[in-house]
Amino acid sequence: MIFELIDFRSFSNLWYWIALAVTWSSASHWVLGIPYDMVLRARRVGGQAETDLADITRVNVSRLLYIADEAGLILMAFWAFGMSTLLLLGFVYHVEFCQALSLILLPMSLVMFLSIRTARRIRTDGDAAEALHKRLAVHRLTVQVIGMISIFVTAFWGMLQNFNIAIFG
Template identity: 60%
Template sequence: MDWTQTIFEVIDMRSFSNLWFWIALAVVWSSASHWVLGVPFDMITRARRHGGQAQEDLETLVSINVRRLLFIGRVSGLVLIGFLCFLLTALAILGFVYDVEFAQALFLIGLPLSGVLALSLATARRLERDEPQGEELYRRLLRHRQIVQVIGMVSIFVTAFWGMAQNLSHNWINGF
């Protein structure tokens, strides 16, 4: 017996029935909502509670990350958007036309994350334009985080629904 065949028999390599996929999905969305424009959420709450040096550090870090995101967007944004569209299209075709479950799983993670990327760029543009400080900055960062969390919740729901349908159809075809 071949060792790869043994591995594939012992470990279910289908994405939606694999525990590691669901752990990875949870980590992706947990990280996406924790890092608000590259700033950790605990830093925002600390600056809001204590002010002073923590607030100055937050404003500096937000300013640095806003300039970094916008620089990347302005310098190589079109190339990155083209590559992202190609990748998502390839995953969608492989996943939903050719029924490759791994491509479906990656698409269901990647599509909403591309929305988070667009949201981050839009928020960064607004922060650069308005240069908010103090309570206004906290409000905007927390609003951005809430929207990311809603996108994540909808994404997890859709992925779970699709995964359940895939698992049921696979079990139905192959028998229980």
Template identity: 55%
Template sequence: MDWYGTVFEVIDMRSFSNLWFWIVLAAVWSMASHRVLGVPIDMVTRARRDGGQATLDLEELARINAERQLLLARESGLWMSALVAGVLSMALLLGFLYRVEFAQALFLLGFPLLLVRLLELRAAQRVHNGERHGEALLRLIRAHRVITQMIGMVAIFVTAVWGMYQNLVLGPFYG
């Protein structure tokens, strides 16, 4: 067997039957819901529980991260939008038109993250416009985290259903 065949036998390119894909999927959604606007969720809990300096730290971190995200969107938003649209379009076409399973997995991972990113930019704009203090900021972060978790649950469910379908239809010996 040649080197190329050995590598692809060890590293299974069938994403939906690969344990590493599911670990990455779980880790990505765990990280996406752990940091909302760049603020770790334990910091939100501490600010809600203790108030005082913890709330001031939360407000400052949220403001800094919101301003940073908006600056990046203003400076490179057009280029990043074009790049992301191109990559997701390519993954969509390769995955579902040409039936490349790796591209299907990338699309099912990337598209929901794009939705979360757009919602995060909207939340950053709200922080910039004035929802950066006290209870208003805590409500914004809580709502954004719940929406992120809902998108993640739907994305994991859809990915799992599509992955099971692919594994059942194609079987273990496809390719």
């Protein structure tokens, strides 16, 4: 019974699609680790909400850039090794579980690189108030577009895999 709940044929499993939806929903809500409702509240209310947004942005940008600057090379090497392994297992050796993970993690790596780039721009330009709102909104929109494309490609690939299994066994 437990193996029926944890089916490694990912594209036919409801849990995979729930995980995909939650992943992209979270990625578009937490912009640089900042909940987007804080951006909206700061834009609408101002005052203390604006100060809170500036503070949490400063902390998250500093944290993200510290990690990227101090351990970025090592993390990139591990990430490249892991993604190469997943891609090879998934698309050369046809392991469906690795295909499914690749279709989530590969676009998320693009989001992470964009987050680091946005954090560097915020620090360099010293964004505050309206400029910060705009920069975070553009970043969120970019993440949402990447998410929509990713979900479309994943759904297409998943339907193709399910179709092939149904036809060719």
